Amino acid sequence: MFRFRSLLDFWNHFFFEEKTTEGISLFRILWMMIIFMHYLFDLSNISDFYGPHALTSIQTVKEQFPFFHANLFHLSNGGYEFTYGLALIYGIALITSIFGLYTRISIITVLLCMTSFHQRNIWLLSSSEVLMRTITLLLIFTPCGHSFSIDSLISFRKRKWPIWGTRLIQIQLSVVYLWTAWHKLKGDTWIDGSAVYYATRLEGFTNNTLPFVLDSILFLKLATWGTLIVEMALGSLIWFSEFRKPLIYLGIIFHLGIEYLMSIPFFELYMIALLCLFFTPEEIRMMVSKASSKLKAIFQKPFQVKVS
């Protein structure tokens, strides 16, 4: 009985403690900005990937996914008018999400458009897009429009809110790390230290090189085992206050390293944004005030003109 009571207390504290909404609101801006960047990159692909003359035809998609799901393309014949119209709505919804105007409705619209485009040609997509859909869906349930938003300027929004929505996103991030580490532990190349060697020799993923380093067996082995350790730590130890901050920084370096070496568009940026959600609102407030005072100092510096 006592144990059940303490479990209940823990649950209540963990999910229903009221916290300021600044953290999740800043995350909304960061998340939506990355998606907007992704969207801009994808605009030039409409003809090849989503339009009526795309690599996969709308008929194939309808045959493969005949069940009820969030794909607005199923309501049309997939013509250019519909595709560009949907892209326009998607873009507008992304902008209003960034600025926090009708935030929840905007995010729901973003999710619907995003899912439709993804389902239009799902065979093109990888983990980045699954992450996009999963997190954007969870974001709908958070008070991410309560701070740093037009919504909060035009009407009163509570600045403190139960944290359960943010917790779900944080748990989702842990699940990503823990599942991937778990699967890798079942593979022999991750155990014998050769996995990073094979992954970096896949031509489709190569981005930049590190002369000598990526040809050193010792480095390749350390990078393989290091990946497992970092992923396991990021999925578990990040929840403990002693490790949280160093792990956030380690995670950011880890993802920037992958971004430099491998071409997995946007995935690392999404993961870095998610890691930032582990900063406390106080830490975020401090970072924002530091950044703004630095910016002020830069702009208030008088110009010096040297006269010889």
Add this chain to the structure above:
Amino acid sequence: MSRGKKIIISAFIVFNFLSMIRVHVPMETKLFSTIYKPVDLYLSFFSIYQDWMMFAKNPSRTNSYLTADIEFIDGSIETFHFPKSSELKHFEKYKFGERYRKIISEGIITSNKKFLWKDAARFSLRKMKETQFARIPKRVFLKKHTFVIPEWKSQFIPHYSKNKIYQSTIFYTHEVI
């Protein structure tokens, strides 16, 4: 927050936990398949089945790319090269390189996604028509080119090495006329 609200939200949280582990839950037992019916509806509606198997259990060891040989009625053959991520600039990789890599290496050239073959052949025809608009195509041969990375102990390939010998196989013929 009222107790009723907390119970509803807690149920939603548990529902999300269940969805996060869905792919790894054995569905043979009746209990699980019953519990997961609503979860499956939710997951398939938003297409958010998640396995997070990036480079797991082992990274793939096959490099691949795709070309389409288009035969015209005069007997001549032109080759359309589907974009190959490794030959693109950084910006192009971000824009479309990874997407072509994904659909080609894990879709079109695999035997379990035969339904993509016809579309890929027609796509190459449309692309070819942009430059060869006056010529009449007769058939399209989809050709996959693969290179399996050898065991690192038997042959160590330096990073960024380009001299790999690919094996080419025609796996689909599309008759135009």
